[in-house]
Amino acid sequence: MWKTNNLISGFVIKQITEQILLFYDFLIQIFNFRYQIFILQQIFIIYIVSYGTDFLKATYKQIEYICRLTARIFSNIYDQINQLIISNSYYIYFQVYVQIQILSLNSKCQINFSVISISSQSQIYKLLFDNYYIYLFFLSIYNQLINQLINQLIKFHKLLFNIFEGKKMIQQIKKYYSLEEFLSSSLLSHQVLHINFRSYKIKIGDEGALGLGSALANCINLSNLRLYLDYNQIGDEGASCLGSALVNCINLSNLALTLYRNQIGVMGASSLGSALANRINLSNLTLDLGSNQIGDEGASGLGSALANHINLSNLTLTLYYNQIGDEGASCLGSALVNCINLSNLTLDLSDNQIGAIGASGLGSALANCINLSNLALDLGRNQIGDEGASGLGSALANRINLSNLTLYLNYNQIGAIGASGLGSALVNCIKLSNLALNLSDNQIGAIGASGLGSALVNCINLSNLTLDLGQKQFICFGL
Known part of the structure; x- marks a missing residue:
């Protein structure tokens, strides 16, 4: 052993x-x-x-x-x-x-x-x-x-x-704050360009926009462009010139164009739309035409242009206070359906003339954006009423991939029926985790608020809720 x-x-x-x-x-x-x-x-x-x-x-x-x-x-x-x-x-x-x-x-x-x-x-x-x-x-x-x-x-x-x-990238970014400085720069060398001509004193007008457009047409190597031209008294002619310039920017993939508070109408919006239609490689687009006069026809023209952008994944479109009605809203929505890769959409159509038909049509169109996961929709200060609120909700109920939703429906003559219908519809958005809902300055009352609350409690995956009802009376939710 x-x-x-x-x-x-x-x-x-x-x-x-x-x-x-x-x-x-x-x-x-x-x-x-x-x-x-x-x-x-x-x-x-x-x-x-x-x-x-x-x-x-x-x-x-x-x-x-x-x-x-x-x-x-x-x-x-x-x-x-x-x-x-x-x-x-x-x-x-x-x-x-x-x-x-x-x-x-x-x-x-x-x-x-x-x-x-x-x-x-x-x-x-x-x-x-x-x-x-x-x-x-x-x-x-x-x-x-x-x-x-x-x-x-x-x-x-x-x-x-x-x-x-x-x-x-930072080293490549060129920033200009005056038209003269930009016109004297080396145009062919620009790849990432930030132009900020926002000014309450100096207005470039159509003439300045024409010169700016001619210069931009030579920036053929541009891939990223941010163009801030708010408060510049630019009309249809100036907007058309800017649009024509963008046609030559064949490498453009990221565009932010703000023309807030100018004098752009149907022709200018349509010209911009036609130019954007040729930039099919855009993946990120921010377009602000707030406080102009593009109307239904201009909104439809913009929509038709956006329909060609199959590569677009992020879109921010600001068209508030533009005399847009049901036709313009519906056409705009129908066009967005073709943006098959769209995952993030911010759409501001507040302060227009959109009613129940336009809201329902817009909602039905957005329901077909199959990859949409983040939606911020502002329809505040329109006239969608109960029918529009319920129709919008029913349409969005089909968006099963929607995870983040922000809805502004304030000042829209929505009552208890519309609020309850909207809430009941949103229950079907099974992946919804973040919801911000503004229903202030309507007439939903205690019954509508309770119906809305009782419905939202059934959103099984909802983790963050921001709710603005703007009610003067005390309301008790049945949660």
């Missing part, structure tokens, strides 16, 4: 010795890895000083902490391995065990160290066997820590890449 135990002990000791030697080689690789990390750290420090944000610096601190932690622990264990070969084994086993416990805590890994029972009288046999499994545990923890470090480095690399790209 003694010989058998002795042979078993000898076999186990041999295996453990081989394991320790392998582990020794493994530590050498670790130290090489540490030196590489040190070099990377220096590079990161340079990058962070130049381009760092608070979030980036916090990420770096995590990486630095892991590097320092691994260096300290590996150094300790490295020394202990050397001692293990030539000195007191029991002391070393204890030290290794303690170090691994520290590593476990610092790396936030919950490790259960098993108590191993061995049917042998040899104390050294037990210690070596226990130590062998301790090393296995350590290797497991080390791998977790290294994976954590690698993941941090990968994330950090992506952040740095995004920062460099962002800095590169």
Whole structure:
């Protein structure tokens, strides 16, 4: 029996010795890895000083902490391995065990160290066997820590890449605040262009818009354009010139054009629409024609143009106070159906002349935008009434992918029936998680408010609700 135990002990000791030697080689690789990390750290420090944000610096601190932690622990264990070969084994086993416990805590890994029972009288046999499994545990923890470090480095690399790209983009952005300055610039070199001629004193008018359009026509390398021309007394002729210029910007993918409070009518809106129809590569479009006079015909013309934009994913269209009625709203909605990739839509049609037919038609059209997940619709200060509110709700009920919805229906002659119908319909938007609903300055009363509340409580995935009823009397919801 003694010989058998002795042979078993000898076999186990041999295996453990081989394991320790392998582990020794493994530590050498670790130290090489540490030196590489040190070099990377220096590079990161340079990058962070130049381009760092608070979030980036916090990420770096995590990486630095892991590097320092691994260096300290590996150094300790490295020394202990050397001692293990030539000195007191029991002391070393204890030290290794303690170090691994520290590593476990610092790396936030919950490790259960098993108590191993061995049917042998040899104390050294037990210690070596226990130590062998301790090393296995350590290797497991080390791998977790290294994976954590690698993941941090990968994330950090992506952040740095995004920062460099962002800095590169910032360097490319050219900003102009006067027409003369822009006209004298190197037009062909512009890729990202911000032009801001908002002014309450200087108005460029149609003549200035003509000069601006002629210059923009030469910016054939433009990919991103923001053009702010509010309060500039631009009419149909100026808007048409701007539209013609955009036809030449064949690489344009992001466009923000604000022409708020000018004098643009049907012809100007239609010309802008025709120009935009040729820019089928647009993926992000913001168009503000608020407080002009485009009417139903102008809205329909814009809609027809937008119908060609199959690549459009983000659209913000502001057409408030433009004398748009049912026909314009319905045509605009029907056109948006063709924007098959549209996922984010902000549509402001407030302060117009839209009734129940227009609201229902618009809603029915939007219901067919199959990829729409975020919708902000402002129909405040129109005349949609109960029928329009219920019809709009019924249409949106088919939008099962809708997750974020903002509806402004204030000042619309909506009563209890309309409010209750709207609420009952929204229950069918099964993925709706965020809802903001403004029904202030209507006539929904206590009955309508209670009906609305009782319906909304059945929106099973709703996590955030903002509700403005603007009621003077006290209302108790049945939630």
